Amino acid sequence: MALIRKYFWLGLVSTLALGAVFAFLGVYDTDNLPFQKRYIFWTSTMVTGTAAGALAGPWVFNHVLRGRNTIAQLAVVAALISCPVLLVIVGFSTGFTSSWPTNDLPMQYARVFAISFILVSGTYVAAKALGVIGVAAVSSTSDPSPITKFLSRLPAKYRGAELYAVSSEDHYLRIHTDRGEELILMRLSDAMRELEGAEGLQTHRSWWVASKGVDEMSRENGKQTLMLKSGVAAPVSRSFAKAVREAGLGGL
CATH class of the missing domain: 2.40.50.1020 (LytTr DNA-binding domain)
Known part of the structure; x- marks a missing residue:
């Protein structure tokens, strides 16, 4: 339970901190917006990515690519996370009117994937340092063979x-x-x-x-x-x- 709380606070603090950092830097051409709107935009994006990662991570690491190369696992998780995150970005950018040219989506997805991969890798390293990774795998089977x-x-x-x-x-x-x-x-x-x-x-x-x-x-x-x-x-x-x-x- 202590590890779960530790992981929750890690995710929460990381989301709020990264939202502030991305808002301050005006990443993704958001520097023309007021800071408050930039912060809401990036925090919403981070929350979406965190929620998607909480679902995709265990599925990829424990089932689809269990025991495989860690880089490949992280890449697949980042690819899955990038889909809902891109939808949020498109929604904010177009005012949720679907007016974004579809021919621009592949390039936008590539940019989102690159950012998602960096964040997922960082979260993985932090979770491993906190002892969250490994303990969960052992607890999933109370008596491993x-x-x-x-x-x-x-x-x-x-x-x-x-x-x-x-x-x-x-x-x-x-x-x-x-x-x-x-x-x-x-x-x-x-x-x-x-x-x-x-x-x-x-x-x-x-x-x-x-x-x-x-x-x-x-x-x-x-x-x-x-x-x-x-x-x-x-x-x-x-x-x-x-x-x-x-x-x-x-x-x-």
Whole structure:
């Protein structure tokens, strides 16, 4: 609750402050208006952008582009916010008479997008500094799965990915996912401890395989392997063959 209040006050103060700054500078050719009207214009615009961001932000970050590149997420949010903001600007500029030439809209939208992207990025940095971002994501699922916790060790693009397997390479672990592979410095025993309770099992002294990561089982020269959905073959040693068979991985 304290973080929500902190975020609310951050948005409110930012809106009032930016409205004053934009009014003072006479941005967007508004310097010919009295300061009071400029302030009302820019504050209304900022309120619209803040409200649109409150709706678009969680939708983009937690659903549409979850775990993707942050710059891309911010760009999409800015693009969505720019639509209602542009309508407000057009409304004020034309006296809400729709007399603005339509051939000028693309250029106006580009200008609004540039400003929106800067403001959205600034808000993101401020919210992250205040601890708002990250806490909300954790609170959305009161008990995140072991796989979700484990993948949080990886770069942002792997957040929300589907885990296929974990294989040991010297002092490193290769993490196999539907978004590619990544190496991290960790022991397999520690990884398996973190993945306890997840749907999967150890198939080899150097492999742990997720149940949903298996495409099929193959056997060659008496040796069993599990083909991951990524096309990588995960070995099955004799000591773990019974457990793999009982788990029904790959039709075993």
